[in-house]
Amino acid sequence: MNSFQEDTPSSPAGFFTSKIEEMVGWARKFSIFQYPFVTACCGMEYMSVACSHYDIDRFGAGLPRFSPRQSDVLMVVGTISHKMAPVLKKIYDQMTEPKWVVAFGVCTCTGGFYDNYATVMGIDTILPVDVYIPGCPPRPENVLDGLMKLQEKIQKQKQFT
Amino acid sequence: MGKILDRLKEKLGESLLASHEFRGDETVVVGREALLEVTRFLKTDSGLDFNILMDLTAVDYLTWGEARPRFEVVYHLYSLSKNHRVRIKVPVEEKDPVVPSLTTIWPAADWYEREVWDMFGIRFPGHPNLKRILMYEEFAGHPLRKDYPVTKRQPLIGPKN
Numbered sequence: 001m002n003s004f005q006e007d008t009p010s011s012p013a014g015f016f017t018s019k020i021e022e023m024v025g026w027a028r029k030f031s032i033f034q035y036p037f038v039t040a041c042c043g044m045e046y047m048s049v050a051c052s053h054y055d056i057d058r059f060g061a062g063l064p065r066f067s068p069r070q071s072d073v074l075m076v077v078g079t080i081s082h083k084m085a086p087v088l089k090k091i092y093d094q095m096t097e098p099k100w101v102v103a104f105g106v107c108t109c110t111g112g113f114y115d116n117y118a119t120v121m122g123i124d125t126i127l128p129v130d131v132y133i134p135g136c137p138p139r140p141e142n143v144l145d146g147l148m149k150l151q152e153k154i155q156k157q158k159q160f161t
Numbered sequence: 162m163g164k165i166l167d168r169l170k171e172k173l174g175e176s177l178l179a180s181h182e183f184r185g186d187e188t189v190v191v192g193r194e195a196l197l198e199v200t201r202f203l204k205t206d207s208g209l210d211f212n213i214l215m216d217l218t219a220v221d222y223l224t225w226g227e228a229r230p231r232f233e234v235v236y237h238l239y240s241l242s243k244n245h246r247v248r249i250k251v252p253v254e255e256k257d258p259v260v261p262s263l264t265t266i267w268p269a270a271d272w273y274e275r276e277v278w279d280m281f282g283i284r285f286p287g288h289p290n291l292k293r294i295l296m297y298e299e300f301a302g303h304p305l306r307k308d309y310p311v312t313k314r315q316p317l318i319g320p321k322n
Contacts, residue, residue: 083296116304126318
């Protein structure tokens with residue numbers, strides 16, 4: 001928001017001026033509908049963040065959607081195996097634009113301590129990732145920090161392409 | 162000698178290759194020809210009554226450098242009524258990795274045998290549906306064999322690292 005005019009007797013409703021890009025960015029960053037792609041133990045930490053103690057609803061991200069058609073942030077929470085990788089890719093492809101991807105936990109960032117025949121070495125080998133949240137599992141504060149970085153990124157990006 | 166081994170030797174002494182006992186854990190080594198006979202006896206004999214197949218797995222002795230069969234399939238049995246256990250080992254040669262299926266005796270053997278086929282490449286004739294259970298069908302080889310290259314990756318999508 002660029003400017004804001006206080007209520008005055010001459011203009012009881014008040015008004016503000018902005019730019020459409022900033023306005024849309026502001027709306028988008030506070031209405032994050034996540035798709036929680038939960039495969040492993042990080043899911044417990046995700047639930048902790050989502051519940052009332054840490055409460056991601058404060059950031060407008062309180063409504064997880066279990067349909068990729070209705071969601072705009074793909075939260076990949078937990079180890080991705082080579083067997084699961086095509087499923088994850090399909091979910092990503094089904095999401096409508098604009099969409100973002102969060103790698104939640106070190107397994108999704110780099111493969112973590114897994115280096116074996118079964119595990120994908122970081123989901124960025126198959127998807128474009130916007131925010132990496134490392135940790136095994138990440139503390140809820142760390143997740144909130146990642147979420148705010150994502151909001152910052154959404155606000156600053158070009159909204160219409 | 163424990164009472165389980167005594168009973169087995171009394172009834173099926175000529176079918177047993179070896180047996181030993183360590184701190185109350187009784188183990189018997191059986192050739193694959195005698196496996197069905199021995200396991201059926203263990204399950205149906207009223208004094209033994211092994212009604213649960215606790216575990217079924219395999220071991221690859223490739224790097225042990227001894228003149229012994231490469232694999233061993235291991236069965237752990239438990240009796241709920243008698244509260245006793247026994248372990249059965251079946252040596253398997255590398256050039257003919259085949260052991261009869263125990264699915265007709267304990268239906269629980271179904272998924273265990275699929276897992277041993279998937280991970281070690283040991284086949285179980287008589288199994289109703291012997292296909293991979295953990296890895297994908299496109300996967301080549303058996304990853305828990307000691308000669309599966311530790312760095313070999315077979316991703317379905319993404320870079321072939």
